[in-house]
Amino acid sequence: MTTERMVTTDALRVLFDPESVAVVGASGNPEKWGYWLASGALAGRHRRTVQLVNRRGGVLDGVPFLPGLASLPVAPEHIVVAVPPPQVRGVVAEGLSIGARCFTVITSGGAGFGTGGGAADAADPADSAADAERGLASLVTAHGARLLGPNCMGVVDTTSELRLSWGDFPSGQVGLVSQSGNLALEIGRLLARAGQGFSRFVSLGNQRDIDAADALDSLIAHDATRVIAAYVEDFRDGRRLARTLAAAHAANKPVLLLTVGRSEASGRAAASHTGALVSARAVVAAVCRDSGALLLDTAGELVDVALCLLAAGARPGSGGPVPGGGAARIAVVGDSGGQGALAADALSASGLEVPALSAATQAAVGAYLPPGGGCGNPVDLAGAGESDIGNYARIARSLLLAGEADATVLTGYFGDYATANPAQAARECDVARELAAAVRESGRTLVVHTMARDTPALAVLRQHGVPVYERIEQAATALAATDRLRRTGLPQPPSPLPIGTAPHRVPDGGYQTVRGLLCSYGMVFPAAEFVSTVEEAADAAHRTGYPLVLKAMGLAHKTEAGGVALGLDDEAALRRAFARMREATGADRYAVEAMARPPYAVELIAGVRRDPAFGPVAMVGIGGVTAELLADTVLAMAPLTPGRARELLLALRHAPLLTGWRGAPAAHLDAAAGALCALARAAVEHPELAELEVNPLLVHPGGAIALDAHGVLA
The missing domain is CATH 3.30.470.20 (ATP-grasp fold, B domain)
Structure with missing residues (x-):
């Protein structure tokens, strides 16, 4: 595990907001990484000094490429390295010599970096690459500098106008830390369609210095970041990361985590039940539960939940108190009885409550409904929207202000009127603004599920922070996740591990050894003796007393292998069981143990x-x-x-x-x-x-x- 280190905002300032940047490997060819890194850096040149390096020369947007770092007129704080692997270490060493404090290494292929210590000669190419990358990180950190990567996609800070990465990253309030560049691009596109984007993006790469915990720490202290998202495959020092997740929860910064589900359970199952029951993902799920983070499954789910959190204030405990601490209460308004009922079912199946409305609220809602409209929960508009599109806002406002629900879901047709009748576009946008105003006035959450897509009214809703979903199950999942976060108590970061260990080592994992170990820690076992022959077993049984249990030693799954005999009432039964067990298992050691049968166990x-x-x-x-x-x-x-x-x-x-x-x-x-x-x-x-x-x-x-x-x- 890595050494614990405290990371402050200032410690990573040169990563996110350097005074000067140099891109080594800059290119004028849009097909190359060096072009995107250089053009992204130049987009922020009104804020910082940007210098481009390519030994072959060239120019981009009027800025000439200089042949090397030594020729730069201004020593850069942050250097982006996008050169072939054999050149990486030399570029980094030269950058350190001129005072650079941070390196973002895009280049992969660590074995080609070289370490000066023969790592490239390692028998295993993977070991060679890892050694070379560790050597590069040691070189950087020994000079008091920091390293992002290698093999990363770069870094973006939309608040400081730093764009050192390939691809487009929309501006917004979500901070993302990711070990996958393409996944980051997918999340970015989904956020952009929903009217949101990134405050910061950190591509971790191989995490040879700056790791997930470092990047997450920086987002906790970043005012522009309201929701933190992370995709992590390699957790490195997991306990340190757990403490960071707990710190984010305490700072009212929700963390939405994605990870791979790779499990070694099948390979461990033969060794113990525990190995079969404790998968890698199950551990991460437990850590998230105790640290106040949300473990999610897909990029789409992450974006859906982020939108709902931002609409709800993005704060654990921000959804308003629910009597008895129960599930969030949701009011549903549907254009039809079918849509409203299906929405209620989806919400209930997600663990949310769809309560009956009070008589006063039903009367307030019913004033806008035609005869036959449903005033309960869900509310059935029964054509009220078609007769006057303003009824969407009036009814939603009544439910939001009633205070009987923590959130209101509007499901159905709203947002699509202008598609069939463009003349209604302006009025539909006005109603969207009225809905947003009702949200602000009530301080409650409104979620819209609609069959429309990308219409002017929906754009208005998104501009005002109202989440819009194409499928009702998206809305249900997002509200349920937001509710789980609201109900999360104080985080429980892991207890520190003891510095020392027990003075003696356990020589084996057998029952006799482990039983003795656990007894020394106060665990209670039945009386037992350990024997090798049937005669020794019979003698031990007289001391232990009948009924008893006979167990074959050295088997992980004794019962399946025929290595356990229960309820032996006399010596004859013991001798028969011993013979059968020796034949079935071939064991040479046995436990004769008192039978424990406490009632109601x-x-x-x-x-x-x-x-x-x-x-x-x-x-x-x-x-x-x-x-x-x-x-x-x-x-x-x-x-x-x-x-x-x-x-x-x-x-x-x-x-x-x-x-x-x-x-x-x-x-x-x-x-x-x-x-x-x-x-x-x-x-x-x-x-x-x-x-x-x-x-x-x-x-x-x-x-x-x-x-x-x-x-x-x-």
Whole structure:
């Protein structure tokens, strides 16, 4: 993991608002990257000094290309490098010698950079490239400068008129950090169609110095950024990033995160249940939940949610209080009963409430409806819009000002009148302005779903910050995500990991070893002895007492392999089970363990997996042999506090089984939470274990007892 460093706005000023920029590899050919970088830089030359470098000479927009950095009349603060790989290191070294403080390296192909240390001779080309890139970053940071990239698309700050990238980036209020350049262009186009755009864009590239957390930190402090979007594949120091996400939430800057869903679960499943149940994406989802960020699935969803957040004030908790802290209440106005009903269904399916309207509000709305118009929720216009297009604004205004709903959805035909009758364009635009005025007056959110596209009235709505969606499911998804953010409590950034670790290392992940380890942390197991022969098993059984359990050691999935025999009531049964088990498994070591059968017990699975980016991640779920089938699990970064462990238990879908289902006594949640804390602490303090698992953990009214445990060495 990378070393923690504090990033201030001033530390990255030269990235976003340098006093001088030089583009090395500038070109006059529009087919080349150097052209777009140079022309973008020149667009801000009234604000800063812009110098262009190409050893072959040339000119762009009246600015001559100079042969090298040494020939520049002004030493640049920020240098953009777009030259072939063998030239990159030399350009950077020359830039450092003249005092440059920031480098944006567009060039990919790090193995060609060279390090002066023989990295190019590495047997693996990927290792060679990584070594060369790390060497370049070390060279830059050793001089107190910063590096963006390499292999990035550049950087854009529309507020400082800095455009050092290929492509068009519309101005707006969304700050984007991305490891994919094309995805950034897609998001930009979607935002532009919706009347929005970027405050800043940072293409991370290979993150050899400036990483996602650095870029996100800069957006938290950036006044022009109201919503933060990020696409991250490589989380590097995930715990540091989690703290940054929590800081963004605390600063009222919503973070919308996209990531890939690559999972190693299938490869880990043979090692443990935990590995099968804790995918990479599940970890990211848990981090987002605890840090107050929203994990989304697509670029379109990200843009839809961003528009809704901007309309709602883009602030966690800004949607207004909902009685009892429940889901947001939505009022629906539809041109037809069908559209209104489908909208209500979509909103309800997304977890939102479509409540009945009070008699007073129904009367206010009904004053504008023809006979037969529906005054409930949804409101059925029943032709009221066709008879007078102004009724759209009057009815929406009544619902917004009534204060009975947190947001109002207008679904149907509005925005399309001018398409069929151009003479109505001016009036429809006037109504759009009236709708926007009602939003401002009420302080509530209005969302418009329409069958129209890109008409003058819709342009007016977008200009005034009213979100417009082509499909009702887009509106429902955006409102539901906004509501989730509104209901997010104080973020829970990860607890710090201990500086030291336990003095002894765990030699293996077998049951006997792991059981002893967890007992030392306070976890409770049944009485047991470990044996190799049937005679030793019979002797141990006399001391342990019947009924008992016989387990074969060295198996990750004992039950499936025939390595567990339960409820053995006497020595004869024990001997028969031992013979069958030895034949089925070939094991040479066995556990003879007292049978634990506490009444009203619930089987849980608890585990910790060491994630490459986020470190130890704790998991708890409904356990036993159906753990993977039910997949009812929750995750959090370890270590855990007792309160946090209890929250995880209550977050399970099957949590009612723990709190007293159908009159059964409640399980001992404090004992269960204590067992989770012990497991998490053991895993944190023993980094030699890649995974640590207890399955099942029996939780019952009298306490919690672990029946099996397993570890996987890193």
